[in-house]
Every structure is written in C-alpha cells, then in structure tokens.
Amino acid sequence: MSDDTDLARLRSELRAWLAENAPRGWRAVSNHAAFAEAQRGWFLKLLEGGYAIPHWPAPWPGGGRTLAEQRVIYEELARADTPRLLLSFVSTYHAAATLMECASDAQRARYLPAILKGEFWCQGFSEPGAGSDLAALKCKAVRETRSGGDVYVVSGQKIWSTMAQYADRCLLLVRTASDGPKQAGITFLLMDMKARGVTVRPIEQIQGDEEFCEIFLDEVEVPVADRVGEEGAGWAVAQATLASERGLTLMELSYRMRGALWRVSDLIQAQGKAEDVAVLRAFGALIGRVDSACALADRYLDRRMAGEERVGDASLVKLTYSRVLREYARLGVSIGGLAEQLRAPITFGDLNTGNWMADYMNSYAWTIAGGSDEVQRNIIAERMLEMPREPKGWVA
Amino acid sequence: MSDDTDLARLRSELRAWLAENAPRGWRAVSNHAAFAEAQRGWFLKLLEGGYAIPHWPAPWPGGGRTLAEQRVIYEELARADTPRLLLSFVSTYHAAATLMECASDAQRARYLPAILKGEFWCQGFSEPGAGSDLAALKCKAVRETRSGGDVYVVSGQKIWSTMAQYADRCLLLVRTASDGPKQAGITFLLMDMKARGVTVRPIEQIQGDEEFCEIFLDEVEVPVADRVGEEGAGWAVAQATLASERGLTLMELSYRMRGALWRVSDLIQAQGKAEDVAVLRAFGALIGRVDSACALADRYLDRRMAGEERVGDASLVKLTYSRVLREYARLGVSIGGLAEQLRAPITFGDLNTGNWMADYMNSYAWTIAGGSDEVQRNIIAERMLEMPREPKGWVA
C-alpha cells in the first residue's frame, strides 16, 4: 500500500527531523534514574517536534493525526531505532484517554497540561491476589472527611506497575463496595504518588531489571475531586480506556522486532553457522512469523480505521506478538549456545537487544502481563469462535 | 538388565522356533479375507508352538508365563518381524480376561476352548453418540421370553469394532436400565455375531482401510445364559478387563517402532539427505523419543511385576506411544517430500510400514481410539497430579 501524498510528506518530514534529533547511544544507559531522565528528555523533544502525541485530538500540539498518520509516525520512530516512550506510555495513552473520555473539565484542565510537561503516570490496577481476574481486586477505599477535606482513605496493595518508582501520579482502581457483583463496587481514582502512605517497592525481576513495582497503600488520602466518574463506575471507566493503545503499540513493537532481525543474522555469522541448513530454515521460518505479526498488527489498524474492528481482534494481535517474540528470543538463545548462558548487561526499555537470554526472559512480560496468553485464548474462543464461556460456577 | 537363565533359555528356544516358523511375506496380503485367514493360521501356529497365550494361566497350552517371560516373547516376536495378532487380540485378552475373572463355569467351559480353536471376537463398547463418554451408551436390551427361551432383545448401534466383519462373537455392553447413574444400567453380554438382526458395516477409513466397523443390532436375541455378571453390573465387568493388555501391547508396538527405524534410514539415503544436518538432528531426536517410549513401556511392566503400578501409569504409556507414533510418521512424510503424497498400497495390521502417509493416518487410531489423548491427559492430571476433576455440572 503506497502512502498518499500527505502521508508521504509526513514521512519525509519526520525522517528529516529524526536525522537531526534522534537520540544516540541510549542503549548504554545503565541505571534507571538516568533512563527515566532520558525518557523524559526524548518525550519533550518529540513533543517539540510535534510527534509525541499524534493520537491526541487537535489542538493539542501535534495532535489530531489520523490513524494512518500515527502509523507512519510509529513506523518511522521504530525504523530510526529511537527509544520507545516506555515511561510516557500510561500518561499519554491510558491517562489521557481516561481524562478525555470520562473525566470532569476541572480534571482535564489540571492533568492534561501536566502530562505535557513530562509527568509520568503509572497504573494501579493489578493486585497480588487477583491475577488475571482483575475485577477481584480488594484494595479498599472508604469515603471520609479528613484533614479538613472530602477524601477516600485507601489501603491495600497493587502490583506490576511499570516504573512506578518514577511516576508522579497513578491511575488507581479501588473497591468502594464489596456486596453485589464484583465489578460494581470498583471506583476509579487519580492518586498522587507523593501522597503520604504510598510506598513503592521495585520487584527484582528474573533478568535483573526492576521495571515492575509493588505499590503499598496505607491510609492514603485521595481527594474525592480526583475520582473519575461516579463511585462504583470505575470498572466501566477502566474498560473504556484499557485497549486504547493496543494496535499502535503492537504495530510499533512488531516492526521493531522486524527491524532487529539483523541481530539474528549477526549471531549466525558470528557463530559460523551461515551454512547450517537447520539454522537457515529456522531463521527463514522466524522471518515469516515476524512478518506475519507485523502484517496482523497492520491489518488490525486497517480494520480500526475502517470501523470494522471485531471483538477479539486485539487478542489475536497480542497473542501473535507475544508468541513470535518468544520464538525470536528462543532462536537467538539456541543459535548462540553456551555463550548466551553467560550473563551480560541488560538494556532498559528494549525487547530485542541481542542479549538473547535477557530478551527471552523479557518476552514473558508479553505472554503474561496485560492479559495473559491464556486469557487471550479464552477471548478468541468465546468471542470470535463463539464457543461457550467458562462457567460461572460448577457442580463437583 | 540381563535375562536370568530361564529367560535366556526361553529366548533362545523362541528364536530357534521363529527361525523355522515365522511367516514370510505377510505384508503383501492385499485383501481382508486373506489377511483374516493368515491371522488365524499364525495364531494356531503360535498356539502349537506354545507362544500364543503366554498370559493365560496354566494349564492352558503355553500359559502360566510370568510377566517377564511374556515380555521376552513379545520382544522376540516383534524382533522377528512377525505379524501382530490383531484379530486374536480381543479374544485372547479382553474376552479371556472377562471369562476368567467374571464369567460362570459354564461360560468358561464353552467359550475358552472355542477361542483356542481360532474364534475371533470383537468388542461392542463404543457408540456413535457416546464417543469418549463410554458410559453414555444407549444400545438397549429388554429381557423377554422369545423363541421359547429367556433372552435379551437388543437394538441399537455400535461403532469402532475392529474387524467385526470377521468376528464370531462380540463382547457387548448394553443398557438394561435408564434411570439412576448411567454406569449402573449397563449389562455385559456375549453375542453371537451370526445371530439374526446383526448387521456389520465396515467403515471406510481415510487411509483406505476398513479395519473398523459399525454394528447394527435390530432385535437381536441374546440368551440370558450369555450374560456375564449380574444385570446392571456390566460397567464393572468391562472396567476390570479393559486395561488387561495395555502394558504388553504397547511394549510390543514400541519395540516394533524401534525395529522399524531402518525405514527412516532408508528413506534418508534414498532422498540423498544423509548430509542434511536438519534431517539428521530430527532423526536423532526421533530416536530418543522412540527409545523413551520403549523404556516407558518397559518400566510400566516392571512396575506391574513389582506390584507398584500407579493409577495413571497406563495413560502415560498410551499417550507417549501415540505421540511418538505420530512423530515417527510425520518425520517420514516430511523427509519423503512430494513422493509421499502419491498414493501407494497399504499394509494390513502394521503401523510402521514405510508408506508414510498411510502410517500417519493410521497413527490417529492411537491418538483417538481406546481413550483419546485428551482423555489420557485428564486421567494424568486428575489421578497422578491430583488436580481437580472435571466438574459434573456447571452454572452458566
């Protein structure tokens, strides 16, 4: 599909801008604080260029782009090997969508400009006891008058919050009622991460990173003014915005994986396996799989643009990407042999780094987080193939 | 493990006997009638030699062998590439076990000698409507006085009866009561396949064989004297004998597959792929898998001999054999390429024939029949790993 004239112009303008502005050497960053600063810097630079929030409506700076334009922007950012905006992800997608679609004017006026100043947000949805059953959350909020204000007093624990240690604010789901259907007692709050009673503990991950955090909440006071939607309407607010980014994110990540196939080529050459037909066939099969992940993400966006998205389409894209990412990493591990078992430094914020064991371990984040592969399979079976839903209860 | 002296003597006697008596050219048989005759001839010859029914008790001719001796006999029969006793399988295993363990003296006196004269039996357990849920069978038997005798009048349909078109008699499960638990209304009959109202229709299978049959029963009169156990006790009778042969059968079949690895070697040579490392690696991996199926069957027999069989052990053996058989056939199909897609004549009664597509299709009989892979997985998960049973009912 060839770009029409406007898209072609956008593409060439962006390429020229990237030639000037794309950050170099960002993979060498070796601590999170520096990584967070670099992320903020690149976000602000992109914003200045008009490419940071193409999915926001006009007249936000650089907003009002069509989906086709957004795709061009993400393709070019991936192609130029610029860092993913990992730390602005929640603020510019989920927080922004929540604010724009469900929040009050006062909330919008306060928080959207702050996001554009480089505020990082995190998500406080998952809980240790709930897992894939998100609606089973237990983090409790009681409405009281305290410190002279009308507040929710929140106590409980959240988990799998990406880079929460650097977040300024949190999209928080809490339980305000425990009778009735579990979804109905959930309320959506915007929480200041600097508030008293908030403790963040980074989780040491198996590849040695600490990208995910636990958040402990001990009688944290969140003003009622920071509630989005009505009390008990939090589940609907979360659902409305949860998948807001999926297509573009996975398109970007798929193309990044495609763009990183040279790492496999390099590895094959370095291992002297360029004439090993088994390796060549496995590589060829991987290329087909990676290309299919790209094509599927593209088709998903096409459907969305055409208003033809089907329930379950996002699950197909997520499940495909997560499986292919695993296959990509595994091929590297198996070609590299013993040398890959030696522990090498990791790269923050990238999934295809050529540190194959680290990439392999990172790939689990995609098969488990954000709706595990198992949950996606249920959705596909039940919503696309119209097979019966999992029963609500059973008779032993 | 080396044979002790008795086993070693048995082995060498049998080898000498086989050198004289093993049939030649049995794979060339091209119709079922001739195959059935050849099967009967080989059974009677083995019986004469004292090797046909080693698992029967003494003083039956050649009976009273230990499990270790039986293993030696099956190993040697497989090694000498003699035909499996496909048509005597039900008569010498299931029918014999049923008669010996659950039948009346009169039934034993009548039917066991007939089996040794070469009667073929078939099994009438499965039904089109029941599938893996064997106990859901519907074939109906009503007790009446007819033709001057006390009989069950049986109407219904059975399916997947191996070579029923050549069977003299049938182990039949019928429903004599439809209230209460489904297992409780089942009765076990011995049915004459020549009786009026019995119609056998061979099922044309996907590889072109007609090994399986449907049996249609239209008011067939089965004397009450041919009922095994009490009315309504049929499920227990069937369960007692269903797995009577599993260990030895799968040991024999696993070693037959091991013994047929030369077919893969020949194919690799014929296709000029002896230096294709991908093919060599796949072949090596298959060898490991086939050997593991043999070792697992062996270990299962060891456990039985030692009285240490665990619930689920038979499922491990069946599931392993069925998967490895599939892998064996698939490797042949993939090495052979386009040539394997040309339809070649099939061999009756053998699973590793070198007609790779036919072998592939035949392998489904092992992943589906006799407790599908899916049923085996349930058994292993629930009985060995102590995971919860499938619920009996559910709430939508």
Next chain:
Amino acid sequence: MGGMSIELSELRDAAQKAFPADHLAPPRDTAWGAMAKMGWLMLPLSEDAGGLGLGRAALATIHAEMGRMLSRAPLVPALGVLRALESGEALADRSQWLERLATGEYIAASLDFTDASPGTLRAVPDADMASHVLVTGPGLVALAPTADATLVETRLWDDTRRLFDVTPGASLTVVARGAGAEAITARLREDLMLGIAADALGGAGAVLAMTVDYLRTRRQFERPLAMFQALKHRCADLKTQIEAAEALLLARAVEGARAQDIGAMKALACETFRFTAEEAIQLHGGIGLTQEHACHRFMKRAELNCWLAGSADALNEAAGRAELAG
C-alpha cells in the same frame, strides 16, 4: 478476509455464491465452465487486453475461496500462465492466445519447484484437460502441446487434485527468451506460491470452522465438547495462526513483493493449514477418521500443498539466506 476493498468483497461473495461451502469439491469440468463464464479466467488480464485488470490481491482472494471449497479446477496454474503469456514478448498471436485462455482453454504448468527431472515436468495439474503445458528453462519460456506429449497420471492421496508427469514432444511455441523469460519464470513462481498459499489458508479457515461447529454440536459427558477449555484453547491457537498467516498473505499479494518474502509466507501458510487439518482430525475424534467426513480431504490437500510450489525447507532456507546476505 477483512479490510478488503469493495471489489474484492464482491469477488469473494460471487465465489461463495457460485461454490457454496456445503457442496465441496464439485466436478472439475462443470466448475471450470462456470469459472470461465464468470470471467475468472481473465481476472488478472489487463483491461486493455479485455480483462478485469485485478492484481495479486484478487488472485489471493479467489484462490482462498477455491481452497475453502476444495476446488478441483486448476485455477492456480491457469491464472499464472495467463499472466506469463500476457508478458510473453516473443509469443506470436498473443492476443488470440489470451482470448482463448480467457474463454476456457487451459494451459498447464508444473508445480514442482525441485527441478529434479530434466525432460519431464512433474506435478502438472490436470494435464489431461490442457491444450499445452508451459515449459520454462534457462532463458526460455515456451508452450508444448499436450497432444504431442506423454502424460502419466500419478495417483494421489488428495482426491481433489489430479497431477501428471508430462514429457513434452519436440514442438515448442516460444513465449519469451532471455531476460524476459527469466522475469516471466520468476513471476510465475511467485504467482504459484501465492496461489497455493491462498488455497491453503482458505482450506485452513474452512476446516477450523467445520471443527468448531462440530465441537459446539457434539455433546459428551453431558455438555458440548466446546465447553472443554483445553479444546477451546487449541481452537483459539489455530484461529490466531490462521489470521496471522492470512494477514501476511494479503501483505505479500502485491506486485513487487520479494520472492524470498513470498516464499516464507507460502511456507507459513501451508504449515498453518497442515497443522490445522491435523488438529481438526484429532478434535473430530473417530468421525474424522472416516471417508464419509470431509475432514480428511482437507488434511490430504493440506499435506499436498506443502510440496507444491516449493517446500517449507527450501523456501525457509532461501529466506534465511537472503536475510543473511541482505
């Protein structure tokens, strides 16, 4: 297939109307006549030459529909040859040839890419109904009349296809020479890979749909089989693999796609069909092992597709080498 143009949806709808899914593998010759009548034999022909001017996306669409209903008609080689002749600079009376093809004359081509047998063309579909067979060689593309050739039919497991070994006689009609011939040969191979890949994914979709229907209908242990989560997850995995391969097929069904990329796509598509059909038989249980049920016909077609227009091993190896070199 989703996200397709109106033109392509119309083509797909017409195909589904002409060849409904409940009437699998209709007789070849009547199907062929119907295809000619509907103008499919000139689908890719340029509008100047009297055709519909539809490109590879249309070919992928129509071949997928043919796979879905187990078509016996040799549309994949027919349309590939049509495009080859249209580019045949050295072909005398080219427009007459194209007109003959567009109205029902069939010219066959080999689907065996291994080149193992000089002199004899292997795996030529439906050579019995072909007037000629297209012969490709170094710097030469030509037509050999079947009247003048030896045809030996090979008996296949797949009962929806007929393949022949064809040994042409001496008389040849030149279609192209030199670089033109090389280009035609290369494009023909791409068209054949795309055609078989589309056929495979149409078949995969059909056999999965058939399986899901069966699981929804068939009850065991007092519930539909489709309630068992282990079976649901296997179906979901098949659906995902098919959708991803379909998306790639459409992405590659364009002029200018690189041969190695089309090849890797073809390998993926055919493996997807093969695995789907294997799972379909297992999920059907005993009924899937009977000739009566259509499951095995998809399986056999899937297995054959793996070897037509290039094997996965050969195509993946080529894709791997190209990426290494690139």
Next chain:
Amino acid sequence: MGGMSIELSELRDAAQKAFPADHLAPPRDTAWGAMAKMGWLMLPLSEDAGGLGLGRAALATIHAEMGRMLSRAPLVPALGVLRALESGEALADRSQWLERLATGEYIAASLDFTDASPGTLRAVPDADMASHVLVTGPGLVALAPTADATLVETRLWDDTRRLFDVTPGASLTVVARGAGAEAITARLREDLMLGIAADALGGAGAVLAMTVDYLRTRRQFERPLAMFQALKHRCADLKTQIEAAEALLLARAVEGARAQDIGAMKALACETFRFTAEEAIQLHGGIGLTQEHACHRFMKRAELNCWLAGSADALNEAAGRAELAG
C-alpha cells in the same frame, strides 16, 4: 523414580533427607562437606578400592536428587573424574589419589564438549575449589594442578552454578595414555552426559511439582487455577514427557550403553527440562517473573544444562548419523 532397587531407594531417601526440597541451593561448601561425609564421593568406586561399588544407576539417582534441590556442589564432574582416575593405569599412587577424592578433594573437568579452544578448558565447574583439573587430549589423560593454572570465572545467568575457563600450566600428572586414555575420555563423557541428564530430570520433576502446587492453591475467577482444563492438559503433557525421559535415563544408566544412545537421551532430558521450566514460568503468571520465586532458578539451570556435556543439535546429529551408518 519407580521400579528401583532397595539400594537406590535408600540412596534417594538419604539424599532427600540430607537436602530437603524446601531448602533449595544450599551453600556449596557445606553441602560438599556433607556429601563427603555421607560417602557420596566414593559412590561408584569399586568395593575393593573402599567404595560403595554402585554403578551408573546410582549416579543417575543421586544426580537427579541434586537437580531437584538445585545443588551448587560439583558432584557430576567429581564422580566422573573419580571413575576416570580409578581406570587410570598410568597414574602413580592411584590408591592415594582415590582416597583423597573420596574424602573431599575435588578434581574438576570441562563440561564443554565443543573443543573450540585448544589450550583453555571452558566450562569447568567450581575450579576455585579444585586441586586439579582433568585434561583430556588425543591419547592422553592427565591432571593439571590449578595452583599452576589461570582461572577466569564466567558470570552466568544460572546462579546455582559457577563455571571457569581454565588455562593449565606446564606441569601434568599422567593418568592414562593411548587406548586406555581414549576409553577413559569416552566413558567420562558418557558419565557427564548421564549426570547432566539426571540433573535435568530431577529439576524438571521439581519445577513441575512446584507448578502443580501453585495451580492447586492459587484461585482466580472463584476457583483454583488447577480446575481450568487447558492448564491441566499442559501439566499432564509435561508429566508424560518427564516420565518418558526418566524411563529412558534409567535404561541408559548402565555400563555398555552406546555413546550415541546416551547422547540422544541427554538431548531429550535437557529439552524436557527446558520446556517444563518454560511452561512453569508461564503457568506461574507474574510471580514466576520475580527473583523471589524459585521458578526462574530452575529455568536458568535448565537452559545452561542444554549446553553442558553436549548440545541437543550435536548429540542428535551424532545419533542420527550412527543410526544411518548402523
């Protein structure tokens, strides 16, 4: 492991008592001391030489137990070397050497079978605690003192193992020469393959048990995860693969098994562990991605095991060639 002799069950029970499953990866040096005390360092030594005279079946049993509890102690090379020295015809003071080993002195050997680096031995476990390292070469087996060697530790993902690159100095103590050396080298490799395979299957059993426990305990959607059939079937498949590989391990843990058969078994065992650990992390969900949970330690050990004592590619290729030639 089932069907095992009383002697082996006693050995297994003693190992489980000394190293309980709830105390994974105990400190290497104290574990090593305990092993010496329990007489494990002379398990395979003939009774004449003061050992227990237990054969390869005992080695498989003990190494499986060590895999189960993620042992840090280098028992696999230690026992292989013990057997090598016992057969070392040219080794002066052989009985003293054996006594030293039996009471706790450690001699290391390389677990890298690729022979890529003449002069330097790769993947030598725990060379820091070794007095010597066994050097094998054409027609020669010898001991090189580590005091005289350069040791470079390689940092591993697997935090339960320590591997070193060792460059020996000039001084060597000859163990065997000529055909004797070849036989010792061959048997040592077999022992190492058996040891790593047993370690792998012990680990696979442990990580599966841990996973099943987790699924039985953890509730989601108002039921234990273990009620979901899709997860049950995956666990059942893992159990089946582990049991089959274990049966093959025991069948190969005999003197006289052919090297290619041991190799194919080792490849199967290690792939079984690798896949089990991969599934275990997935089935544990988020908790499996944390350093706190033991799942990842099994996974990293599984990955490393794939490359110690021969890779699946190399071993399977050799098994395939041997069968073709045979």
